[in-house]
Amino acid sequence: MLPQEFIRVKRDGLKHTRESMVEFFGKYLSGEVADYQVSAWLMAAFLKGLDEEETYWLTSCIINSGQTVSLDDIDGIKVDKHSSGGVGDKVSLAIVPLLASVGLVVSKMSGRGLGHTGGTIDKLESVPGLRTEVSIEEFKEILKKVGAAIVAQSNALAPLDKQLYSLRDVTSTVESLPLIASSIMSKKLAVGSDLISLDVKVGNGAFIKTPEDAKRLSQIMVSLGKQNGRRVVAHVTDMNEPLGSAVGNTLEVIEAIEFLKGNVQNRFGRLVMELYEHTIHALHYDAPKVEQLIATGRPLEKFADMVAAQGGDPRVVDDYSIMPMAPHRVDLLAPATGYLEYVDTTAVGLAVVELGGGRKRKEDSIDHGVGIILHKEGGSKVEEGEPLATIYYRDENSLMAAKNRLNAAFRVSSTPIPERPLIWSVLE
Numbered sequence: 292m293l294p295q296e297f298i299r300v301k302r303d304g305l306k307h308t309r310e311s312m313v314e315f316f317g318k319y320l321s322g323e324v325a326d327y328q329v330s331a332w333l334m335a336a337f338l339k340g341l342d343e344e345e346t347y348w349l350t351s352c353i354i355n356s357g358q359t360v361s362l363d364d365i366d367g368i369k370v371d372k373h374s375s376g377g378v379g380d381k382v383s384l385a386i387v388p389l390l391a392s393v394g395l396v397v398s399k400m401s402g403r404g405l406g407h408t409g410g411t412i413d414k415l416e417s418v419p420g421l422r423t424e425v426s427i428e429e430f431k432e433i434l435k436k437v438g439a440a441i442v443a444q445s446n447a448l449a450p451l452d453k454q455l456y457s458l459r460d461v462t463s464t465v466e467s468l469p470l471i472a473s474s475i476m477s478k479k480l481a482v483g484s485d486l487i488s489l490d491v492k493v494g495n496g497a498f499i500k501t502p503e504d505a506k507r508l509s510q511i512m513v514s515l516g517k518q519n520g521r522r523v524v525a526h527v528t529d530m531n532e533p534l535g536s537a538v539g540n541t542l543e544v545i546e547a548i549e550f551l552k553g554n555v556q557n558r559f560g561r562l563v564m565e566l567y568e569h570t571i572h573a574l575h576y577d578a579p580k581v582e583q584l585i586a587t588g589r590p591l592e593k594f595a596d597m598v599a600a601q602g603g604d605p606r607v608v609d610d611y612s613i614m615p616m617a618p619h620r621v622d623l624l625a626p627a628t629g630y631l632e633y634v635d636t637t638a639v640g641l642a643v644v645e646l647g648g649g650r651k652r653k654e655d656s657i658d659h660g661v662g663i664i665l666h667k668e669g670g671s672k673v674e675e676g677e678p679l680a681t682i683y684y685r686d687e688n689s690l691m692a693a694k695n696r697l698n699a700a701f702r703v704s705s706t707p708i709p710e711r712p713l714i715w716s717v718l719e
């Protein structure tokens with residue numbers, strides 16, 4: 292089938308066959324199908340959807356585009372974790388070392404920034420020297436030695452996801468349940484963990500805006516897990532405001548390290564704690580509470596060990612100045628007295644993209660040092676003129692664009708804002 296015929300099937304809302312999907316994506320990987328043709332297909336799939344079978348076939352195409360990694364020769368219980376993407380979501384950076392520090396083996400394949408959301412891989416690469424594209428052998432060596440690794444899709448692991456992901460990022464085709472489900476689950480199913488813990492974000496800063504869609508996405512991913520004989524627990528968690536105070540690569544690494552030092556008690560810290568408890572509970576595993584664990588210093592050590600094993604400079608845990616940092620800062624002040632509401636959390640993520648912290652085109656490199664520190668959580672009482680946020684920027688043009696975005700993100704309300712839960716529901 293010609294690529295244009297394959298694209299037409301989806302454009303017209305018809306169903307693909309398994310064979311045609313295998314052929315189209317196989318040809319894409321070998322260079323016979325062009326990026327622009329896949330971009331057109333992604334838009335067609337975004338608009339017309341993929342049914343359950345097509346989603347399963349796409350997931351299989353992505354898994355089979357690379358090798359799969361059996362972890363059977365590594366002792367211990369293997370856990371994987373993934374988020375569907377949010378603003379300021381640095382949970383993986385904290386929970387991976389936390390879980391590894393109690394003896395679990397945490398094998399995580401992550402992505403780069405997508406749309407308005409930052410990616411764990413981009414964040415980690417703020418650490419000088421740190422490599423996220425490692426061979427399968429090295430990935431397993433790190434897991435055996437440290438018990439934790441966070442690596443990127445690569446030519447060896449889910450290479451098709453790497454290519455689709457970077458096209459979706461710049462063609463407005465991210466927010467599709469089957470495309471998200473196949474992208475996330477292919478990365479999780481390519482690596483043989485015992486438990487896949489998913490954080491499905493919902494709200495005005497997530498790709499998924501409604502609890503119904505978040506539940507549907509969770510169901511698709513849990514069912515992809517079951518079809519492949521794997522256990523998946525999906526947590527639908529709130530993304531109606533940025534998670535924690537830092538948004539931007541270096542800044543988020545710092546906040547995650549501060550959490551591991553016991554210095555962060557905000558919504559980000561509380562979500563890490565809850566997800567840790569849920570994972571331990573799901574595994575019936577005997578492990579201390581987060582506060583006790585952090586007091587031992589072991590999670591911080593585990594983070595430093597993981598960084599070192601991936602070629603990064605472990606001194607980062609004591610010296611943040613070795614990471615890139617933007618040269619200029621400016622405060623954004625509260626326009627009135629009242630209660631702070633994040634009416635458009637996506638705008639905070641896009642402000643960081645405007646600053647250079649995310650990509651506008653797939654070949655763009657990113658600026659790890661820019662970002663935003665938010666001084667108030669949603670619902671906080673604020674006084675007119677007090678700083679709501681500090682913007683870390685490199686040049687005036689990007690600052691202007693970021694400020695315009697940020698102004699649309701907040702509202703100061705005269706009435707209190709109702710509290711929202713951190714975790715809306717859990718599906719298994």
Ligand code: URA
Binds near residue numbers: 376401465471472
């Ligand atoms: N994370 C992924 O890996 N893929 C998506 O599509 C969204 C979030």
